[in-house]
Amino acid sequence: MIKVLVVDDDFMVAKIHSGYVARVDGFEIAGVAHTGADAIRAVDELRPELVLLDIYLPDMDGLSVLRELRASTARPSADPDVIVITAARDLDTVRGAIRGGALHYLIKPFSYEALRDQLENFRAMHQKLSGLPGDSPAAQQDVDQLFGTRTHRAAPPKGLATETAQIVERILRETTATDGDVSAAECADAAGVSRVSARKYLEHFVASGRAEVRLRYGGTGRPERRYRWIR
Template sequence: MIRVLVVDDDFMVAKVHSGYVARIEGFEVVGVAHTGADAVTAVDELRPDLVLLDIYLPDMDGLSVLRELRAHRSADPDVLVITAARDLDTVRGAIHGGALHYLIKPFDYEALRERLESFRSMHRALGELPGNAAQQDVDRLFGTRTRDATPPKGLSSETSGIVADILRERSAGGGDLSAAECAEATELSRVSARKYLEHFVDTGKAEVRLRYGGTGRPERRYRWL
């Protein structure tokens, strides 16, 4: 089991996030902290594998907690920042502090589940690596992709370029694109359009988010990174 510490100043939010974690196979919440000082103490005592870290805490900000966790401590968990902070300095600070990911509030269960399952895959891959890793093993862990990677069998480079241009244009204006909208713009079938969009997600060039409506399955919305 991957042991998780939830850090959030809001008791109700911490409870909700703990509930999300408990629903995901392979994860367990081993503690909850509502201040920065309590978070640091809990890490030393509980030694979690992963910390879900809020930025806005009553005694010290989350970036200070992150720096404290990285400053010559015996426990050194991975950190997923979960916060409403959107300013670039905070995002940059989280990256420089070694956070694995940065999830902006509010978010739903699926958003957190995707991040945690990605972490679980990386956690397992690290455990399976030999003593001396090959370059391709390291590239896979870091999400590095081959530059100008060709589309998989069944997808053409020409059509891939067209879909990429449309997705870039939509994303440049702050928007996103569904497979149905992509199909209409490119005159592809919806199934084919989604294959290209998912290819960009798989190669790290785009991201996908779920939009929930009234009934039925949530819509997948794509954005160029």
């Protein structure tokens, strides 16, 4: 089992994200932290393989936590990988996460499917690394496969057609170009597919970092998910 530490200042959000992780085969929650100091302490004590790290924390920002985890020489056996999970959308924060070595950057609010895809990517990379001999240098093909494991999410996963993905991408691009966004129902009408099918493609683009989702709140009922192209 891959141990995961969830770091979020919001107790309810942390609970939801922990529930998402628990639903994915091969992962378990090692602990939950609500401050940066608690996160660093939990990494030392719990030795998680993966940290889901929020940016907005009450005592220090998540990028400072990320830098501390990477800079410390006192924890050679506690050097977890990090996926940033945050509402922060500014490019400076995104750049900071990339430079700090984060595996991925998920913008809140995100769906269970979006996080599941990233966890499955991480599990595939983790299994590949575990299968390589530790006492010999990696061959180029091994390195290519490892980096391919991390980046294959850009292609439609099994069950999604490339042609339909291209249609949905075009709809997203055209809508965003006019400073708009689109719902799954609107995309379905434009693409000539079912709403459920359109949402699968839209969520795929969100999971791969090429689209973003925002919630539009109405008078009653659940908020509507609206999608925009960001790449």
